[in-house]
Amino acid sequence: MRSRISENERLKRTFQGVYSAKAGDDLVDGWQCRIMRRVRQAGPLRSAAGFWPSFEHLVWRLAPVCCLLVLLLGALFMNMDLDRGYDYLGTVTADMERPTLSELYGLEG
Amino acid sequence: MQKDPLSPGDAEIVRKVLDGDINAFEVLINRHKVLVLQIVTKHVPHHEVEETVQDAFVKAYLSLPTFAGKSDFRRWLSSIAVRTCYDFWRKAYRSREIPMSALTDKHQDWLEEVLSGGSVDSRQEESSRGEARELLEYALDRLSAEDRMVLDLVYLEGLSVKEAAVLLGWSTANVKVRSFRSRRKLEKILKGIRQRGRRGS
Numbered sequence: 001m002r003s004r005i006s007e008n009e010r011l012k013r014t015f016q017g018v019y020s021a022k023a024g025d026d027l028v029d030g031w032q033c034r035i036m037r038r039v040r041q042a043g044p045l046r047s048a049a050g051f052w053p054s055f056e057h058l059v060w061r062l063a064p065v066c067c068l069l070v071l072l073l074g075a076l077f078m079n080m081d082l083d084r085g086y087d088y089l090g091t092v093t094a095d096m097e098r099p100t101l102s103e104l105y106g107l108e109g
Numbered sequence: 110m111q112k113d114p115l116s117p118g119d120a121e122i123v124r125k126v127l128d129g130d131i132n133a134f135e136v137l138i139n140r141h142k143v144l145v146l147q148i149v150t151k152h153v154p155h156h157e158v159e160e161t162v163q164d165a166f167v168k169a170y171l172s173l174p175t176f177a178g179k180s181d182f183r184r185w186l187s188s189i190a191v192r193t194c195y196d197f198w199r200k201a202y203r204s205r206e207i208p209m210s211a212l213t214d215k216h217q218d219w220l221e222e223v224l225s226g227g228s229v230d231s232r233q234e235e236s237s238r239g240e241a242r243e244l245l246e247y248a249l250d251r252l253s254a255e256d257r258m259v260l261d262l263v264y265l266e267g268l269s270v271k272e273a274a275v276l277l278g279w280s281t282a283n284v285k286v287r288s289f290r291s292r293r294k295l296e297k298i299l300k301g302i303r304q305r306g307r308r309g310s
Contacts, residue, residue: 007224008296012264014223018241019265022151031159032138035166042167044129045174 119182123173134170137182144183145190152194152261165193184275191262191276198254212302216244220303248298256291263288264295 117125119140125133142162149161169189176185219240249257262273263284274284 010223011299014241015245016265016267018238018245019151019261021238031163032135032142035138035163036132036135038163038167039134039170040131042171044131045127045170 123176123182126170126173137169138166141183141186144187148187148190149194151266152191152258153197157197161193161197164197165190168193188276188278191258192278195254195258195277198257202254212244212247216240216247217302217305220244220299224303244299244302247302248295251298252291252294255287256294259284259287260291260295264292 119137122133122136126137145162145165146158149158149165153161165186169186172189176182219237223241249260252260258277259273262268262276263270268276270281270284270288273279273288274281277284
C-alpha cells in the first residue's frame with residue numbers, strides 16, 4: 001500500500017515537473033491585430049445598465065427581506081390560536097339554517 | 110508586474126470600453142497578454158494556443174458588461190481563459206480533431222523506471238522529459254474534457270479545489286468529486302500501460 005502511494009506520488013511529481021515546464025512561446029506577430037479586428041467586428045458594447053439588469057439587481061436585494069418576511073409570517077401563523085377561530089366558525093355555521101324555497105320566494109304568510 | 114501609478118486602472122479602462130471606446134481594449138490586451146498566454150499554453154496543444162488566446166480575449170470583450178468592477182480583473186480574465194480552454198477541449202472531443210497520441214516501448218520503459226524509483230541520467234533527462242510529456246498527453250487524451258481540466262488544475266497545477274471551482278465556475282463539491290474520479294481514471298490508464306508493457310516483454 002505504502003509503495004503504491006509513493007509510486008503515485010513519484011509519478012505526480014514527475015508529471016507536475018513536465019507540466020510546469022510548458023513554456024509559453026511568443027506568439028506570431030499580428031495576433032493582437034487579429035483580436036482587435038474581431039473585437040471591432042463585434043462592435044461597441046452595450047453597458048449592462050438597462051432596465052432588466054437593474055430590476056434583477058433589485059430583486060436580488062429584496063430576496064433576503066422576502067425570506068425574512070416569510071419566516072416572520074410563518075412564526076406568526078404557528079403561534080396563532082387557530083382553535084378559537086374554528087369555534088367561531090362552528091358557532092356561526094351551527095346557527096345557520098338552510099332556507100326553504102318558500103322562505104326564499106316569500107310564499108309563506 | 111510593476112504598475113505605473115499614473116496609468117488608469119483596469120476598471121477605468123473597462124468603463125471606457127463600455128462607453129464605446131473600443132480601442133481602449135487594446136490596453137487591456139497588452140497588460141494581460143502574458144497571463145492569458147501562460148494559462149492557455151498549459152491547457153491546450155501548442156498549435157492551438159494562438160487561436161485560443163484570441164478566443165479568450167474576444168470572449169472577455171463580449172463579457173465586459175458583466176464585469177462588476179468589484180472583483181480583480183486579472184482573476185476575472187483568468188477564469189475566462191480557463192473556461193475558453195475547457196470549451197476548446199469540449200469541442201475537440203466532440204469532433205475528435207485532436208489526434209490520439211500513440212505509445213512506444215520507450216514510454217513503457219520510462220514509466221517502469223519512474224515507478225521503480227530509478228534515477229534518470231542527466232544526459233537522458235531531456236528525452237525522458239519528452240517521454241513523460243507524451244505519456245501524460247496520451248493519458249489525458251483518454252479522459253473527458255471535464256476530467257482533463259480538473260486534473261490539469263488540481264493534480265498538475267496544484268490549485269486548491271476551491272480555486273479550481275472559481276476558475277471553472279463549478280461548485281466545489283463537483284470539482285472535489287471529479288478530481289477524485291479523474292485521478293482514479295489516470296491511475297487506471299497508467300496501470301493498463303504498465304501491464305501491457307509487462308506482457309510485451
